[in-house]
Structures are given as C-alpha cells and as structure tokens.
Amino acid sequence: MKLVIFGLTVSSSWGNGHATLWRGLLKALAARGHDVVFFERDVPYYAMNRDLHALADGTLVLYPDWTENLPLARAHLADADAAMVTSYQADAVAATELVLQSSAAVRVFYDLDTPVTLDALQSGKDVAYVGPRGLADFDLVLSYTGGDALRQLRTRLGARRVAPLYGHVDPDVHRPVQAVEDFRADLSYLGTYAEDRQAALERLFIQAARRLPEQRFLIGGAQYPQEFPWANNIWFAKHLPPERHPAFFSASRFTLNVTRAAMARMGWCPSGRLFEAAACGCPVISDAWEGLDAFFRPGEEIVIARDTDDVVQAMRMPDAERGALARRARERTLDEHTSARRAAELEGLLDAAFGAAELADEAVEWGQATVAEG
Template sequence: MKIVVFGLTVSSSWGNGHATLWRGLIRALGAQGHQLTFVERDQPWYAENRDLHDLPGGRLILYRDWSDVLARGRELLDADALVVTSYCPDARAAEALIHERGRGRTIFYDLDTPVTLGRLAAGEPVDYLPEDGLGRFDLVLSYTGGPALQALRDRLGARRTAPLYGHVDPAAHRPVPPRDLFRGDLSYLGTYAADRQPTLDQLFVEPATRAPGQRFVLGGSSYPADFPWQPNIWFMNHVAPPDHPAFFCSSRLTVNVTRADMAAMGWCPSGRLFEAAACGVPIVSDDWDGLDRFFTPGEEILLAGGAQDTLDALALSDAELARIAAAARARVLAEHSSEHRARELVGLIESADDAQAAAA
C-alpha cells in the first residue's frame, strides 16, 4: 500500500507529540511492506531543532511553499491513501487537493481531537479543518476514542470514524542502563502546558516539596521562569527522543500527566504512557475515563489523585515497582506497539475501500 501524509512534522520532536508517533508508525509500515511519504512544510522553528533528516521505512518531503507541492502533485496523489492531519499548516490546501485530484481513499487523522472539539465549543477558529466539516473524507481517524468519535460525527459531519490510538516503537523505547545525568527517584517528561500545570503541581511539585531528601527530574521544553522550582528538582531542557529511554530508566518511578482537554474527554492515552512502559519503568498517572482499557490500575499502572498518592507510590518496594513495570511492558508489547497500530491503520484503509465498493 502507498500512503501519503500531509502533516505537522516528523522531522523535529521540538515541542510537539506528533513526530515520535509518526516515526514509529512509519518504521512499522515500512517493515510490513508499505510505502509512506510524509509531506512537511519546512518551518523555521522545526528546521532549527531538526533531529531527523532521513526517515527509516519511509520518505520525507520538505517544502517551503505550497507551489512546490503542486509541482509534485502527480507523484504525491498517486497513492492508495491520502491523509491530512490536525495542525498541518496547509491543511485546507491539502484537503482541497486530495479531494479534487487524488485517486485513493481520503483520510483525516486528528491527533488532537480534544483540542479540536474544545476550540469548536468555545467558538474559536480551527484552521486545519475544512470550512464545511469532515463529511467529504472517506475515513476520519482520531487519536481519541470513546465519545469523541460520536462528537466528530455530530459536530463535523464525519461519515465514518475510528480510533487510532498512540503507540510505541519497541526498537526505539526499551530498557537501557541508567544515566547519572537523569538519575532520580521520580521523573516527569513533557513539554510545558498551562492546562497541565495544576495536576503536575499536585503529582510532582508538591511531592518534591514534601520529600526534600529525594531527587526529582523534569525534562521538557518551554517551561517559564515562574515555574515553582524546588531545590530537589533537576531540569533537563528538551530531552531528545534518542535519550528518552535513558531518561525513563534512570528513575525508580515516572509520572504521567494528561492535558486537561484530553483528561476531560477520556480515551486519549499519551504516547509517554506507552514509551515509559516499553522502557520497563513503573508509571504513576492521573486518572481519566477509559484508562483501564489500556492498562489495568494497580497491576500495570498506579493512579494518583494527589501528592500523597505519589508519595505512597514512591514508598513501594523496588520489587513491587519492578513487578508493575514488567506487567505494563508486557501489555504494551502485546497490544500497543507501532507494529500493532500500523496493522490497524492498513485494516481501516482496506475496510474503507470495501465500504466504498459496497456503496458503489
């Protein structure tokens, strides 16, 4: 199968969660014999922080102006599936192009569904959506399942929806030796987000305040100067994807904090959950509807509603934490790898073909 994606970025993991997901999915699709081309606008801020130049298992096309894409139209549009993603900077132009000239199934993949629906509810513009909604697409995929799928049909006219959840590439995220630079009792990895901060305060900052003798390590970009730093919090600015396994594996326990819109809607697992689990690191996470679909609470993941829950998790024995981590890693390898998601994607495209044929 030949797939072409018009997306935000795969070449830079700076300040976005899309890149790592696409890298794993593209590698898996390539291993399964499929060809994926990722079409990305060469944005200055990503160019300055580019951490991938060759795309294993696929092909990367960077363009400066949309006219460069139009000049390669015949080459790009000769595909079995044509995908436009949320936050693609030229989404509307790409949507018009694939519907007017593409031969394959047209797909919209919203990797940010809670944000999309939240902005619509607030009356805010969403410039990566077509002005007439999603009704022209053969298939609308969502990083978020559950009620979000019905909302995409009701609010945006999507005719056929399906979840394509987050995942992890076990070749990129696996147990590795700890590194002194990242060593700590509790870690957190994530870009700063104001809506995530209250929960991060409860599950990470307050425990650091109450456990001054333990070492807390935070990695991520865009943190403001007024972040409530504590003397026992060590900060790593933008931990690059190749360093994620060492970052996770250097702490006894890692915290997952879900963005407010994602937590409120539920059924939206962060890629960090799968990454940490694949690295064999125990996770303590905020709770949200649908989380038990991905990990069994108490057996494969620890849940926290406040600082004391985090401190209680830190007080568990090394043997208990290792048992939880091993169970989570086994679950991820069995159900949430990039290979599994790649097969799901191909199956969804094929079923869209079948539905189109039946309708004809």
C-alpha cells in the same frame, strides 16, 4: 499500498508529540510493505531543532511554500492508494482540498488532537486545520482519542466513518537501557510545558517534591517559563530527542504522566509517553481519566494518582512490588501498544474503507446502468 500524508512534523520532536508517533508508525508500515510519502512544511522552529533529516523507509518532503509544493504533491497523489491530512498540518485546509480532488481511493483525516479540536469548537473558536465543510467529505476519520470523541466528530464535524487510532511505541527505540547518572530520579516527568497541565503537575509533582525534600525529582522537556515553581530537589533536562528517552526513563524509579486538561476531560486519550515509559521498564504514576483502564490495569500495571498523597504513597512502594508492576506494564505494552500493532490496525481500517468505497462505486454504476436501461 502507497500512502501520502500531509502532517505536522516527523522531522522534529521539539515541542510536539506527533513526530515520535509518526516515526514508529511509518517504520512499521514500511515493514508491512507499504510506500509512504510524508509532506511537512519546513518551518524555522522545527528546522532549528531537527533530529531526523530523512526517512529510512519512506520519503520525507520538506517544503517551504505550499504553492511551490503543489506540483510534487499532485504527482505523488496521482498514484496514491490512500491520502491523509492530519491535525495541525501547516497547510491543512489547502491539503484537504488537494486530497479530496485527487484520485486516491481513500481520503483520510487523522486528528491526533481531538480533544483540543472539540474544545475549540465548544468555545466558538476556529479550528485552523478543519475546512468550512468540516470532515464530511473524508472517507475515513481517525482519532487519537476514543470514547465519546468519536460520536462528537460525527455530530459536530460531519465525519461519516470514524475509528480510533491510539498512541503507540516503537520497542526497538524505547527499551530498557543502562541508567545514566545525570537522569537518575526518584520521580521524573517528561513533557513539553503546557499551561493546561500545570495545575495537575503542581499537585502531583511539585507538591510531592516539596513533601519529599530528600528525594530527587527530574523534569525533561521544552518551553518551560522562567517563573516555573522549581524546588531545590527538582532538576531539569532541556528538550530530549526520542533516542535519549530510554536513558531518561531507565534511570527513574517512577515517572509521572500528566494529561492535558482537554484530553483528561474527554478521556480515552493515552499519551505516547505512557507507552514509551512502560516499554522502557519504568513504573508509571498517572493522573486519572476515563478509559485509562482499557490500556493498563490500575494497581497492577500502573498507579493512578489523584492528589499529592497518592504520589507520595506510590513512591514508598517496595522495590519488588514496583518491579513487578513495571514488568506487567511492559508485557502489556509489547503485546497491545506497539507501532507494529497500530500499523496493522491502520491497514485494516484502510482496507475496510477501500471496500466501502468500492461498494459505493458499484452502487453508483448500478444506478447509472438502471437509469440508462430504463
């Protein structure tokens, strides 16, 4: 299968969660024999923080201007079996028009930001990556979020065939490694600053740090403002590329997962960081949201925290119990949440969409033949 993707970015992990996911998924698709071409607009902020310049098992097209990119995009779409547009793609509406006009057997939209999409619609805001016809013309709509989000993609955006394609991890990249002293922490948090995560981060991280001044807390990420409420026992590591995540997680006694507000409200939206940390053998403390227990068993594979007291209590967990929790989470992740597992799921979804498209074509041909004979 040849798959052409118009996405946000795979070349830079700075300030976004898409790139790491795509790297694992594209690698796994290539391992299954598929040919993948990824189109990404070459924007300055990703160019300045680029940590991948070519795909080892695919084709990366970095284009500065959509009009200039059209001939190459059309050429790749001409022999594509499937074509995909993703949320936050810089030229998503134009790419959608091109994909829908192409001869690709299956045209796909993948919303990696479904709660943000639906929240914007609820607020009456325009969604820059969705055209005036919504998602009605795509053969398949994939969502990073499950649960009720799937129904809303149908009712509010007209999606006809919807399925979840959740986050995942590449265990060749994210695995236990020797701890680095600079990353040593009793509790860590890795994530780009987001205002709608701040209240939960203050409750579950900042207040815990103030309650436990003798312990070391570490934040890793980008775009943190100067007025962030640091404490004397909170250290900071500026943006870390994916290859440094294992060292970060492997040096943490616990790591914290905090979900963006829209995603927490929607539920069924596991962050890739959950799977990364678990694959590295780091015990995870997470905020609570609907559907989390479908990915990890609370109390056995993950700790759920609703307030500061829950975090403080978890951090006092005996080492043997903490180690057992981490082992069970890693085993679950390697069994159910790898990039290879998601690639197989995507392949199955595309195959089913291919079959549906063929049946539709046969029905049209039969109808045309019936009319002709009549």
